[in-house]
Every structure is written in C-alpha cells, then in structure tokens.
Amino acid sequence: MSHLTDLPPWAALLVCGLMLIGAATTLIGSLGLLRLPDFYARLHAPTIATSGGTILLCLASILCFAVLQSRWVFHEVLIIFFVTVTTPVTLMLLGQATLYRDRFEERQGVPRKPKPAPGEE
Amino acid sequence: MMELAVVWSVLIAQTMLALAMAFALYRMARGPRAQDRILGLDTLYINAMLMLITFGIRTANTVYFETALIIAVIGFASSIALAKFLMRGEVIE
Amino acid sequence: MRTWFPYPLLSIALLLMWLLLSQSVTPGSIVLGLVVSTVLAWVTLNLQPARSRLHRWSRIAGFILRVVGDVIRSNVAVTLIILNAGRRPVHAGFMTVSLDLDDENALALLACVLTATPGTAWLEYDRRQKILLFHVLDIENEDLWRKTITRYAADLKEIFE
Numbered sequence: 001m002s003h004l005t006d007l008p009p010w011a012a013l014l015v016c017g018l019m020l021i022g023a024a025t026t027l028i029g030s031l032g033l034l035r036l037p038d039f040y041a042r043l044h045a046p047t048i049a050t051s052g053g054t055i056l057l058c059l060a061s062i063l064c065f066a067v068l069q070s071r072w073v074f075h076e077v078l079i080i081f082f083v084t085v086t087t088p089v090t091l092m093l094l095g096q097a098t099l100y101r102d103r104f105e106e107r108q109g110v111p112r113k114p115k116p117a118p119g120e121e
Numbered sequence: 122m123m124e125l126a127v128v129w130s131v132l133i134a135q136t137m138l139a140l141a142m143a144f145a146l147y148r149m150a151r152g153p154r155a156q157d158r159i160l161g162l163d164t165l166y167i168n169a170m171l172m173l174i175t176f177g178i179r180t181a182n183t184v185y186f187e188t189a190l191i192i193a194v195i196g197f198a199s200s201i202a203l204a205k206f207l208m209r210g211e212v213i214e
Numbered sequence: 215m216r217t218w219f220p221y222p223l224l225s226i227a228l229l230l231m232w233l234l235l236s237q238s239v240t241p242g243s244i245v246l247g248l249v250v251s252t253v254l255a256w257v258t259l260n261l262q263p264a265r266s267r268l269h270r271w272s273r274i275a276g277f278i279l280r281v282v283g284d285v286i287r288s289n290v291a292v293t294l295i296i297l298n299a300g301r302r303p304v305h306a307g308f309m310t311v312s313l314d315l316d317d318e319n320a321l322a323l324l325a326c327v328l329t330a331t332p333g334t335a336w337l338e339y340d341r342r343q344k345i346l347l348f349h350v351l352d353i354e355n356e357d358l359w360r361k362t363i364t365r366y367a368a369d370l371k372e373i374f375e
Binding site: 043071076 | 159183
C-alpha cells in the first residue's frame with residue numbers, strides 16, 4: 001500500500017511507541033497550560049511539549065526513514081536543534097516581560113526588584 | 122499487519138495533538154492576560170509543527186518536514202517579537 | 215582571512231546546512247551558500263558576541279549527561295504534578311540563589327539549561343549582586359533545586375573559567 005509496508009516489525013513497533021509517547025507528552029504539556037493556576041506556573045508547561053514531545057516525535061520519524069532509507073533525515077535533526085535552542089529563549093524573555101509588567105503594575109506576590117547593595121550606585 | 126499498527130498509531134497521535142492544540146487555543150482565547158495568550162500561541166505553533174511531522178511520517182513527503190522547519194523558525198521569531206512588545210511597547214528599539 | 219571570514223566555523227556550518235537543506239551540490243547552490251554564509255557571519259560580527267575559551271573539554275560530556283538525566287527526571291515529575299493538579303494544589307514559587315559565574319556564555323548556557331528543564335524557569339539575574347531569581351513548580355524540595363543549580367554553576371565555572 002505505501003512505504004510503511006517495508007518497515008520491519010521491530011522498527012514499526014518502536015516508531016509506534018515513540019510516536020504515541022511523544023504525542024501523549026505534548027498533550028500533557030498543553031493540559032498543564034490549561035490546569036495550572038497562574039502564569040508563572042504555566043510557564044513550565046510548554047517545556048514538556050518541546051523537550052519531551054518534539055524530541056520523541058522527531059526520533060520516531062528519524063528511525064522510520066533511516067530504516068526505510070527513502071529520504072534524508074536532516075530536517076528532523078535540524079528541527080530538534082532549533083526547538084531545543086529557541087524554546088528556552090522565548091520562555092525566558094516572556095518570563096522577564098511578565099515580571100517587568102507585574103512590577104510596573106505593582107501586583108501582589110511578585111518579588112521586588114533587588115535593591116543595590118550599600119556602597120554602590 | 123505492522124503497517125496497520127503504524128497507521129493507527131499515527132491517527133491516535135494526531136487525535137492527541139489536535140486535543141493539545143485545542144487546549145492551547147483555549148488558553149490563547151481565554152487569556153486572562155496578554156502573556157498567557159502569547160504562551161498559548163507559542164504552544165499552539167509547536168503542536169501544529171508536531172502535527173505536520175506525524176503527517177510526514179504517514180506520507181513520507183519531504184514537504185511536510187520543510188513546512189515544520191519553517192514553522193519552528195518563524196514561530197520563534199514571532200514569539201520573541203511579541204515578548205519584546207510586552208516589555209517595551211515597541212518591537213524594534 | 216579574518217576580515218573576510220570572521221567566524222570560520224559558523225560559516226562552514228551555515229554552508230553545510232544550506233547544501234543539506236537544498237539537497238544538491240551543484241556549483242550554483244554552492245556559490246549561493248557561500249554568499250549567504252559569509253554575509254551572515256558579517257551580521258554576527260555586528261552583534262559582537264562575547265568570546266570565551268573552553269578549558270576543560272573532559273568535563274563537557276559529564277555535564278551534558280547530567281543535564282539530560284535531570285531533564286528526563288523532571289519531565290516525569292512535572293507530568294505527575296500536572297496530572298495531579300486537580301486533586302493536589304500546586305506549590306509553585308519564586309526562589310533566589312547566588313551564583314559565582316562571570317562568563318557571559320556560561321551564564322547564557324546556564325539560563326538555557328534551567329529553562330529547558332521543566333520545573334525551573336530562569337527569570338532575572340542581577341549582575342551586580344550576582345543573585346539569580348527563578349521560578350520553580352515544586353517549591354517543596356527547595357534545597358534540592360538549590361543544590362542542583364550550585365552544582366551546574368560549579369561545573370560551568372570549571373569548563374569556562
């Protein structure tokens with residue numbers, strides 16, 4: 001029927017497992033976005049989707065096409081690289097922006113800006 | 122036989138990813154504040170990218186993987202721009 | 215040579231990436247890739263990234279292994295926290311820890327590692343007092359987080375300084 005018929009059973013099982021676990025991890029990460037109470041707690045949820053979900057799904061794809069040797073798996077490697085490098089940067093910047101806004105609006109429960117130590121400007 | 126197993130697990134994975142996209146979309150629509158919406162958007166595009174990868178596994182078409190790569194790069198730039206906007210009120214200083 | 219190729223490694227990596235993505239080694243794509251990689255290296259020069267030298271290459275493998283182990287462990291921990299969030303309230307909170315790192319690249323690497331680990335998120339670093347403010351999802355084992363981060367900082371200090 002398709003390229004998947006040529007997949008040997010052990011590879012097919014591994015691909016299935018990696019894909020299902022990866023999708024489930026992503027689902028749990030997004031569920032955390034829904035269930036966690038405040039913004040700073042929600043900031044932790046997408047990292048599960050990226051560090052767990054993306055890597056596992058891309059590994060499934062790499063395994064599948066490396067066994068089949070039907071196409072070059074460079075895209076997946078690059079996706080893993082980009083996502084693991086860029087997501088922390090986004091979340092860090094978003095966290096800093098939120099902290100800045102919360103301090104600007106003087107909301108409760110947000111740590112103050114540290115005072116400069118005595119003797120310094 | 123094994124092929125059917127892969128096809129079915131691709132379907133199940135796509136259902137889970139669609140549900141994850143729905144959760145992210147809910148957070149984006151509901152808020153309550155701007156940073157929550159940006160976080161929702163960020164998760165939404167990562168989930169969409171993963172969905173494209175599952176389509177790619179199913180069809181072995183390179184176009185899906187190229188699209189996923191482009192979404193990963195452009196989504197990063199957009200999230201950074203939005204976060205900058207939140208901090209200063211302008212994107213380019 | 216340095217004026218034309220300020221970052222040779224970066225240029226070579228970009229050229230390789232270009233060729234692999236276009237999946238062709240025709241002269242045309244090589245020339246285009248060379249132009250793109252050289253121009254992007256000049257753009258990077260304008261950003262003035264801080265240069266730092268690695269001292270202990272042997273420690274890098276150990277550091278990477280520890281980070282991977284911690285990421286997997288905290289993935290499982292955060293998954294359990296999210297699944298139990300309906301029954302058990304989440305104890306999230308802010309923490310501060312004082313760091314002893316000066317190197318810009320080491321700090322950037324530490325920030326990425328901390329944020330990439332589910333359960334910890336880097337928020338702010340005060341350069342003058344060297345105090346790091348971060349947020350953890352599970353504040354109950356505060357000492358464990360503090361110990362982990364001090365350990366990372368010590369490793370990075372050995373590698374970079």
